Amino acid sequence: MTVAVNMNSNTLSVDQEITFYNQTNDTLTSIVLNDWNNAFSDRESPLGKRFSDEFYNKFHMALAEDRGGTVNLIIEDKDKNVFTWERTKKNPDYIKVILHRILPPGQKVKLNLTYVSMIPSNKFTKYGHFEKYGMHLKNWFLTPARYENHQFIKYSNESLDDIANGVSDFDIDLKINNKNTVTTDLTVNNFTATEQETDVNLSGKNRTDFDLIIEKESSYRKYKIGDFEVMTNLSSGRFDDSLKTAIIKRVVDFANTQIGQYPFGKIIVSEEDYDKNPFYGLNQLPKFMRPFHSDFIFEIKFLKTYLNNFLKNSLLLDARKDNWIYDGIQVFTMMNYIDQYNPESKMMGSASKFFLFRGFKMAQTDFNEQYSYYYMLMARKNLDQALNEPKNTLIKFNVQIANKYKAGLSLKYLNDYLGNDLVLSGIQQFQELNKQGQTNRSDFENILKSKAPKNIDWFFKYIIDSREPIDYKFGDFSKTEDSITFSVKNKGVPLVPIPLFGIKDKQIIFKKWIETNEIDTTLTFERKGIDKLVLNYKNEVPEFNLRNNWKSLYSFSLNRPLKLTFFEDLEDPHRSQLFYVPTLFYNKYDGFAPGISFYNYSFFDKPFMFVLNPMYSINTKSIVGSYQFILNHYLRESKLYNMRYSLNGSYYHYADDAAYLKLYPSLSLYFREPSYRDNRKQAIFVKYNIIYKEPSATVIDSTDNYSILNLKYSNVKTEVTSHVKFLTDVQFSGYFGKISAEMEYRKLFNDNRYFNVRAFVGTFLYNSNNTQNYNFGVSRVNDYLFDYPLYARSDETGLLSQQYIMGQGGFKSFVSPSESNQWLATTNLSYSLLWNWVDAYADFGFVKNKGFHNSFVYDSGIRLNLVQDYFELFFPVYSSNGFEATQKNYSEKIRFILIFNPKSLINLFTRKWF
Numbered sequence: 001m002t003v004a005v006n007m008n009s010n011t012l013s014v015d016q017e018i019t020f021y022n023q024t025n026d027t028l029t030s031i032v033l034n035d036w037n038n039a040f041s042d043r044e045s046p047l048g049k050r051f052s053d054e055f056y057n058k059f060h061m062a063l064a065e066d067r068g069g070t071v072n073l074i075i076e077d078k079d080k081n082v083f084t085w086e087r088t089k090k091n092p093d094y095i096k097v098i099l100h101r102i103l104p105p106g107q108k109v110k111l112n113l114t115y116v117s118m119i120p121s122n123k124f125t126k127y128g129h130f131e132k133y134g135m136h137l138k139n140w141f142l143t144p145a146r147y148e149n150h151q152f153i154k155y156s157n158e159s160l161d162d163i164a165n166g167v168s169d170f171d172i173d174l175k176i177n178n179k180n181t182v183t184t185d186l187t188v189n190n191f192t193a194t195e196q197e198t199d200v201n202l203s204g205k206n207r208t209d210f211d212l213i214i215e216k217e218s219s220y221r222k223y224k225i226g227d228f229e230v231m232t233n234l235s236s237g238r239f240d241d242s243l244k245t246a247i248i249k250r251v252v253d254f255a256n257t258q259i260g261q262y263p264f265g266k267i268i269v270s271e272e273d274y275d276k277n278p279f280y281g282l283n284q285l286p287k288f289m290r291p292f293h294s295d296f297i298f299e300i301k302f303l304k305t306y307l308n309n310f311l312k313n314s315l316l317l318d319a320r321k322d323n324w325i326y327d328g329i330q331v332f333t334m335m336n337y338i339d340q341y342n343p344e345s346k347m348m349g350s351a352s353k354f355f356l357f358r359g360f361k362m363a364q365t366d367f368n369e370q371y372s373y374y375y376m377l378m379a380r381k382n383l384d385q386a387l388n389e390p391k392n393t394l395i396k397f398n399v400q401i402a403n404k405y406k407a408g409l410s411l412k413y414l415n416d417y418l419g420n421d422l423v424l425s426g427i428q429q430f431q432e433l434n435k436q437g438q439t440n441r442s443d444f445e446n447i448l449k450s451k452a453p454k455n456i457d458w459f460f461k462y463i464i465d466s467r468e469p470i471d472y473k474f475g476d477f478s479k480t481e482d483s484i485t486f487s488v489k490n491k492g493v494p495l496v497p498i499p500l501f502g503i504k505d506k507q508i509i510f511k512k513w514i515e516t517n518e519i520d521t522t523l524t525f526e527r528k529g530i531d532k533l534v535l536n537y538k539n540e541v542p543e544f545n546l547r548n549n550w551k552s553l554y555s556f557s558l559n560r561p562l563k564l565t566f567f568e569d570l571e572d573p574h575r576s577q578l579f580y581v582p583t584l585f586y587n588k589y590d591g592f593a594p595g596i597s598f599y600n601y602s603f604f605d606k607p608f609m610f611v612l613n614p615m616y617s618i619n620t621k622s623i624v625g626s627y628q629f630i631l632n633h634y635l636r637e638s639k640l641y642n643m644r645y646s647l648n649g650s651y652y653h654y655a656d657d658a659a660y661l662k663l664y665p666s667l668s669l670y671f672r673e674p675s676y677r678d679n680r681k682q683a684i685f686v687k688y689n690i691i692y693k694e695p696s697a698t699v700i701d702s703t704d705n706y707s708i709l710n711l712k713y714s715n716v717k718t719e720v721t722s723h724v725k726f727l728t729d730v731q732f733s734g735y736f737g738k739i740s741a742e743m744e745y746r747k748l749f750n751d752n753r754y755f756n757v758r759a760f761v762g763t764f765l766y767n768s769n770n771t772q773n774y775n776f777g778v779s780r781v782n783d784y785l786f787d788y789p790l791y792a793r794s795d796e797t798g799l800l801s802q803q804y805i806m807g808q809g810g811f812k813s814f815v816s817p818s819e820s821n822q823w824l825a826t827t828n829l830s831y832s833l834l835w836n837w838v839d840a841y842a843d844f845g846f847v848k849n850k851g852f853h854n855s856f857v858y859d860s861g862i863r864l865n866l867v868q869d870y871f872e873l874f875f876p877v878y879s880s881n882g883f884e885a886t887q888k889n890y891s892e893k894i895r896f897i898l899i900f901n902p903k904s905l906i907n908l909f910t911r912k913w914f
Helices: 036-041 046-053 241-258 271-276 294-314 323-341 349-353 367-380 396-418 422-434 441-451 457-464 902-910
Strands: 002-006 011-021 028-034 069-076 084-086 094-103 108-118 128-130 134-137 168-176 181-184 187-193 198-207 212-215 221-225 228-232 266-269 472-479 483-490 498-504 507-514 522-526 532-535 550-552 562-566 576-587 591-599 608-617 622-634 640-655 658-671 680-693 705-718 722-732 736-748 754-767 823-832 838-848 855-867 871-879 895-898
Touching: 036 046, 036 069, 036 108, 094 108, 181 187, 181 198, 181 266, 221 241, 228 241, 241 294, 241 323, 241 422, 266 271, 266 294, 271 294, 294 323, 323 367, 323 396, 323 422, 367 396, 396 422, 396 457, 422 441, 472 532, 483 532, 507 522, 576 608, 576 640, 591 622, 754 838
Parallel strands: 002 168, 228 266, 562 576
Antiparallel strands: 002 011, 011 108, 028 094, 069 108, 084 094, 128 134, 134 212, 168 198, 181 212, 187 198, 221 228, 472 483, 483 522, 498 507, 498 532, 532 550, 576 591, 591 608, 608 622, 622 640, 640 658, 658 680, 680 705, 705 722, 722 736, 736 754, 754 823, 823 838, 838 855, 855 871, 871 895
């Protein structure tokens, strides 16, 4: 390539020659070229859709010049005959070139290409042009795709760093339009720089990709380890530079010892590489809160990023299909490094020494133990995915954390089981094999099987290719003074080996691997003075549930003693845990109600969970609160993936002088799409509401006690660019029967404006009661089921009565009629104006009450959409009441949404991960 770099326009003008050598056994009629830079050209590309799936809106809202792309592409042969090429709108990031004549095995063809690469901003993927006048270039040129199994691999760019390029030799002439520095892991053959121009010649052999960074002044420092050169700009904090040099040398030497010699003379370890795939943990806290020393943080950052780049450049695998091998070797090597050089390090670093934290499992957890907890978080949510799943089918948390860590734990498990570092030697042999050409999963599998002295088919069948949970427990059990007889029962599907430990006074007396043919059989061991038998004591097996792995040998001893813990903590398999945390509740009638919540689950879901939350109402000087008992049943391989049985209750005041007691057993059925990345959520809810209301002198209501059967169905799909919701609600009681449906659609257009439409239709099937208690609300939700978080549910005046809940009629103005006891049909519209957080809204619909003609009502106004669905303000302008903006007491017409429930707000930040 000859590449003219224009730093002012962030473009590269490319004149390229590709000599394609058909090293396959197939006769080719076309060639596929990867053009991943062009993925940025269209908001609807697979890259744009992935950003939308993960609620990342910067790409969709970016200007065209910031998004980039490939333009003016011409492909010719040596005689200037133009090749026909195809690029689809669905997959704009690779092209198919139709050859002028067939290309037999062993023959070559030359393609001459000219095009302009418009480099995107680095704010999307960390790579691209950045504000301080520079570029970090990745996947910016066209190159032949990997060929395997009689076809070219056609992968779209989804910001996963898994491009499937064919192995190539590179010869590049760079011409930059002013004086700059160039940092690259290719060989620099010539470098000349003047005030007007920088010329650089680069070359490399047997590569699938390379790094190229152009800056005014280089931010990279070079470190020489023998003939090997490391270039890095990783931030490091303040510590001695000689220690940094020692850390880099130690990591490089360790990788060479563990994996094998790096095949190239230089490597780049950049801050961008690390930011793309950081080490998730407490080292991401603000600097003043970090419980790790600066040198340790740098060491972890460098170790993780160096290994990632080492493996990405060394292993010639299909990085999308066989990503678990990259992840497994990386995390396996990181764990071995920590064991060797930082064996005493803890998950919470120096915080584990603080007096306040000493009782927490999180503080006492070894650094390497945290990997299993991150994996378990997803397994307990029934959102874990098999390691062999293609990388682009994994949800974000699994791509970057859970699957990566499970892969490393799995190789560690196999290595511990086989002993003699057989997995380690297999990795080294596989690294050497990659120096000869393309490899795949079968090559790695065959090497491990050849090393193993016993059958390890179970490892690939159950650990790599399955998401079925591993779960063992003790079965029948008896003991004498000299021996122990017991069985190990398999609660899950996979049959895999598991280690058995004999424990005395918290010390390991013996360890024995229980083989697969010994599961569900009776085993006898010498007692050897032990007081506990424990399965998987060191969590070597990625097991679903460690809480049932203990068996005490004392007659009157709990297998796992009870531990009372303040606030949240990691699940401790050694203890039965009960957590408690202060809470604060507010409504107008109870006032502020401080309390304490007792619950039995940590960060992980459990089959049985409960929450008890008593509070003290300051206004009423009484005890209020709520409770919840939940039984979870997860179905691993079904579209119906979670059945939740629960019994809930609450007791609060609904008026100054009266309280309500609500009890409701319920069944919730949660459904998901076959693709876990699909944001569509479906659910069916069956709830029986039993409500007792104390009589009130201020709120007149003849239905003080009632029970209602409530059936709901919801179907919601939310992304950055669109939101679709459909809800149905059916209710039956002795007083009434009613049915309603709600449909909502929100669209983000290419001019970054939103349009939102919602329609609500509800009708009574029968209504024999004369009160208004069960009517459809037009401007206020009629919350007789006490489902909504209303601050002043019985008030019709005052600031708190202006709280707005999107439900039922959904009107913002207080129009008349305000309720319906027969049927109601409304539509709610909104459209963003000058800014994304300023909307114009309009509502209109028909209200029908018994004995009256149906009434047409409407309203309109301005909405300040500060945090959508959590903090909003509504300013009415014109409605059925007239021109409201000029009427008296206008401040009393303004409505607000304010949600300060921490769990609800957390969903804003976690939804992109799950």
